[in-house]
Amino acid sequence: MFQLHEHFGEIDIYLFDQLLRGRIRSGMRILDAGCGGGRNLVYLLREGYEVFGVDRDAQAVEEVRRLARRLLPSLPAKNFQVGLLEEAPYADGFFEVVICNAVLHFAEDDEQFQAMLSGIWRVLQTGGMLFCRLASSIGIEKQAQRLAGRRFELPDGSQRYLVDAALLERLTAELAGRLLDPIKTTVVHNQRSMTTWVMQKT
Numbered sequence: 001m002f003q004l005h006e007h008f009g010e011i012d013i014y015l016f017d018q019l020l021r022g023r024i025r026s027g028m029r030i031l032d033a034g035c036g037g038g039r040n041l042v043y044l045l046r047e048g049y050e051v052f053g054v055d056r057d058a059q060a061v062e063e064v065r066r067l068a069r070r071l072l073p074s075l076p077a078k079n080f081q082v083g084l085l086e087e088a089p090y091a092d093g094f095f096e097v098v099i100c101n102a103v104l105h106f107a108e109d110d111e112q113f114q115a116m117l118s119g120i121w122r123v124l125q126t127g128g129m130l131f132c133r134l135a136s137s138i139g140i141e142k143q144a145q146r147l148a149g150r151r152f153e154l155p156d157g158s159q160r161y162l163v164d165a166a167l168l169e170r171l172t173a174e175l176a177g178r179l180l181d182p183i184k185t186t187v188v189h190n191q192r193s194m195t196t197w198v199m200q201k202t
Helices: 004-008 013-020 042-046 058-071 110-122 165-174
Strands: 029-033 050-055 080-082 095-101 124-135 145-148 151-153 159-161 177-179 184-188 192-201
Touching: 004 042, 013 124, 029 110, 042 058, 050 058, 058 080, 095 110, 110 124, 165 177, 165 192
Parallel strands: 029 050, 029 095, 050 080, 095 124
Antiparallel strands: 124 192, 145 151, 151 159, 177 192, 184 192
């Protein structure tokens, strides 16, 4: 019997949607920026995609390297590196797809957020797709308690850098990007809010 979980792992459902629509295809060079242990890479590795990952956590990078050795032994271990998104260790325009899932909201302030975003945008080629999922204030404006700037404490007790629709629209314009999907937000039991931001580098 075909085992969905074994084949796709813990892939983000909104990233899975991009796969279903053919926006992430075999032959593309793909970066998981802030890859962690590789939860979004199981299917891509199983299918032989050319994937790369960067994360500041050395233990997470070793974990994703072990995953790659098991699922795609031919993939070089050096494809997964320890590093910061602000200083992504790749050439300009190296990737056709950049995935940044649940990472940007760990920025401490505007400066770091901009630096992280600039780092992953730089390595995306013209015509490529940036897929981001990040915490936002959309739908929980009254529940989130501002700490400083765009840093908030959420009802679930976590502290995050929160974006809103106006900021994402402004950043899309400033980066000369084009929204591939409307900005979509899921409010989780009034405890937190996660927004999907998908754009093309034009």
